Amino acid sequence: MEDCSIGKRYEETFDQLLIATGAVPIRPNLPGIESEGIYELSTLQSGILLRQALDQKNPRRAVIIGAGYIGLEMAENLSLRGLEVTIVEKMPQVMNTLDGDMSALIAQRLKEQGIGLYLGESVRGFEAQDGQVRAVVTEKERLSADLVILGLGVRPNAVLAKEAGIPIGQTGGIKVNPRMETEVEGIWAAGNCAEAYHLISRKPIFVALGTVANKQGRVAGLNIAGVPATFPGVVGTAMVKIFDLEVSRTGLQEREIQQLGLSYVSAKIEGRTRAGYFPGAEKITVKVFAEKGSGRLLGGQIVGGPGAGKRIDVLATALHGGLNLEEMINLDLGYSPPFSPAWDPILIAVRQAAAMV
Amino acid sequence: MEDCSIGKRYEETFDQLLIATGAVPIRPNLPGIESEGIYELSTLQSGILLRQALDQKNPRRAVIIGAGYIGLEMAENLSLRGLEVTIVEKMPQVMNTLDGDMSALIAQRLKEQGIGLYLGESVRGFEAQDGQVRAVVTEKERLSADLVILGLGVRPNAVLAKEAGIPIGQTGGIKVNPRMETEVEGIWAAGNCAEAYHLISRKPIFVALGTVANKQGRVAGLNIAGVPATFPGVVGTAMVKIFDLEVSRTGLQEREIQQLGLSYVSAKIEGRTRAGYFPGAEKITVKVFAEKGSGRLLGGQIVGGPGAGKRIDVLATALHGGLNLEEMINLDLGYSPPFSPAWDPILIAVRQAAAMV
Numbered sequence: 001m002e003d004c005s006i007g008k009r010y011e012e013t014f015d016q017l018l019i020a021t022g023a024v025p026i027r028p029n030l031p032g033i034e035s036e037g038i039y040e041l042s043t044l045q046s047g048i049l050l051r052q053a054l055d056q057k058n059p060r061r062a063v064i065i066g067a068g069y070i071g072l073e074m075a076e077n078l079s080l081r082g083l084e085v086t087i088v089e090k091m092p093q094v095m096n097t098l099d100g101d102m103s104a105l106i107a108q109r110l111k112e113q114g115i116g117l118y119l120g121e122s123v124r125g126f127e128a129q130d131g132q133v134r135a136v137v138t139e140k141e142r143l144s145a146d147l148v149i150l151g152l153g154v155r156p157n158a159v160l161a162k163e164a165g166i167p168i169g170q171t172g173g174i175k176v177n178p179r180m181e182t183e184v185e186g187i188w189a190a191g192n193c194a195e196a197y198h199l200i201s202r203k204p205i206f207v208a209l210g211t212v213a214n215k216q217g218r219v220a221g222l223n224i225a226g227v228p229a230t231f232p233g234v235v236g237t238a239m240v241k242i243f244d245l246e247v248s249r250t251g252l253q254e255r256e257i258q259q260l261g262l263s264y265v266s267a268k269i270e271g272r273t274r275a276g277y278f279p280g281a282e283k284i285t286v287k288v289f290a291e292k293g294s295g296r297l298l299g300g301q302i303v304g305g306p307g308a309g310k311r312i313d314v315l316a317t318a319l320h321g322g323l324n325l326e327e328m329i330n331l332d333l334g335y336s337p338p339f340s341p342a343w344d345p346i347l348i349a350v351r352q353a354a355a356m357v
Numbered sequence: 358m359e360d361c362s363i364g365k366r367y368e369e370t371f372d373q374l375l376i377a378t379g380a381v382p383i384r385p386n387l388p389g390i391e392s393e394g395i396y397e398l399s400t401l402q403s404g405i406l407l408r409q410a411l412d413q414k415n416p417r418r419a420v421i422i423g424a425g426y427i428g429l430e431m432a433e434n435l436s437l438r439g440l441e442v443t444i445v446e447k448m449p450q451v452m453n454t455l456d457g458d459m460s461a462l463i464a465q466r467l468k469e470q471g472i473g474l475y476l477g478e479s480v481r482g483f484e485a486q487d488g489q490v491r492a493v494v495t496e497k498e499r500l501s502a503d504l505v506i507l508g509l510g511v512r513p514n515a516v517l518a519k520e521a522g523i524p525i526g527q528t529g530g531i532k533v534n535p536r537m538e539t540e541v542e543g544i545w546a547a548g549n550c551a552e553a554y555h556l557i558s559r560k561p562i563f564v565a566l567g568t569v570a571n572k573q574g575r576v577a578g579l580n581i582a583g584v585p586a587t588f589p590g591v592v593g594t595a596m597v598k599i600f601d602l603e604v605s606r607t608g609l610q611e612r613e614i615q616q617l618g619l620s621y622v623s624a625k626i627e628g629r630t631r632a633g634y635f636p637g638a639e640k641i642t643v644k645v646f647a648e649k650g651s652g653r654l655l656g657g658q659i660v661g662g663p664g665a666g667k668r669i670d671v672l673a674t675a676l677h678g679g680l681n682l683e684e685m686i687n688l689d690l691g692y693s694p695p696f697s698p699a700w701d702p703i704l705i706a707v708r709q710a711a712a713m714v
Contacts (some may be wrong), residue, residue, distance in 0.1 A: 069693075209692060210692065211689070211690070211692035211699045211700070212689070213699075214699045214700060215686075215687050219687075231687055232687060233687075234689045236689070237691050237692075238691070238692075238693075239692065239693045239696060241695040241696070246696070248691050250689070250691075307664075307667065309691060309693075309696055310664065310667060310668070310696055310697070311667070311670070313668070313670065313671045313674075313688075313690045313691055314670045314674050317670075317671050317674040317678070317680075317688055317690075318674055318678065320678075320680070320684065320685075320688055320689070321674070321675065321677075321678025321679075321680055321684075322678075323674075323677070323678055327677065327678075328677075329572075330572050330576075330588055330589060330590075331670075331673060331674055331677055332568070332592045332593070332594040332607070332673050332676075332677070333568070333594060333670045333673055334595070334605050334607075334666060334667050334670055334673065335566060335594075335595075336426075336596045336597050336598060336666075339596060339666055339667055340667070342567040342570075342571045343568070343571060344568075344670075
């Protein structure tokens, strides 16, 4: 058998080929970006390197660029480690996959934790001294930093596929059918290098999440092994923990619904994660969207205390089932005072939206 | 306006009448049951009385009769208060609404907490001294007690309706249609005095839960007010917290499936509530049932640590949507390491069961 050690070139024949090259973190070509002390998080190794830098260099001021999942999770954990943390985000809100009003709940929590937030600001470059980063320069500010985290998202690592002539979609991911086969017979793609189909927008989407990658890998593997399987697509579910806040979303957010030209209703309610009298009952905000007329669920967002986030799974399952609000009002969801009020907050939001359909 | 103070008889005419008489706790006619120190929990007032007895009489040994929701919740809370707690249950398992193997996980937890468990034993009566209960006598044991809790369930309080000639169903609850109207025009019933329709067994069922009562009350109220609404039914969801264990169930349990003569598959898996490497990841056991051939989901049960229980809502929503296992394998459920492994335990169970359909 051929030795396949790193850096060695060799040829290998195949009957079936799976491309699972993942995604690569976005690293903009800005002045000073090669300075020491600028980290991105993508592989286990990149996490280990950052951890070593924290332990050995004991940085005090961290600037995080990008307020997506990775950026916010890093903000929490660096702050809990005692660092002074500032986030710079070019969009006017944190977590662009949420509506602005829901995102504002997170921004408020970040500020309460003493995290600096510069929204709507682009980074122009980095200042360094003796090769070590000293500041992040935005279009408006100069922010001192001895540690910088790039949380600018990832793009599909589709270079290999593209060079081989395998069609790439508009999302930048490799085009695949529901069996996870590319447009070239016998060549398959799965995971963060491939596109997924969004069951609600009915368009291809690029989702860089482990859960989607796992499902795609399973389906590709089954088909390659001769067992027919399909991955119909995603409904756009994602979640993140930020301090004691649980944040989740599924389906389409308001902007996406508007872009599709759909006529819609929405409701946003504030409830409690548990029966109001039960210790540990925390605030939960639920927003749902449905198509005007049909009442078909289009999406939802949740921000709240412990127990809030995974409630998104009710909406995700309803999206898969194509349920409308009328069918959802009487969902027989689990109730017991330590876990929910008699009317689960999800149902309260559904009821309010249903009244407007 | 007529004075309606308690105990006064008077007549009132009506156009529409709603019967919402609730349920009454089952109190068997056993020798000594009128002794002091024997409590049941149904109304707020009954809870206040028990609390006063605990504060003032400082009982040390409690025997709980019945290992359903109320019995188990009382066992937890009396044990946490420092009482020596024993449960007596005539069925061979705790929580008869679960399958025996899932129930055994709860029994084990109770034992770990030092709670005595006598299963498959009926209570014969109570011994008292100076009118105060001193022991519970079962068919095999004499259990010392200075406090006894009756957790024997409730039955619909349908006496008023029955005497008025309104048809009562086989469950003992008032028969209602999906609009919550009884078989007598203009007379409605909702809540624990009324039946519900089980959407999976397709039979009437008596469910004494606040969540069902609330939904029925809403639908009855809307119809009485001239707004058409229906309550199609329940899927049998219920949950309870027992110490740090979360327990939930929905749909049909194995015994019910067998009684309906359905051909079925099932899978039981053990997973983790969070990504394995994330602090606080706890054990979760998930069991699912589906119809053989069609793969239509029939029910499921969950026992596990914090975050486990409300996952039942995915199965409940899927039951409402009539989803089959194949449609559920790729459910886009919320994932982030603090909340779930990349494959939610629900999906692992669904996948295993799907392989047997």
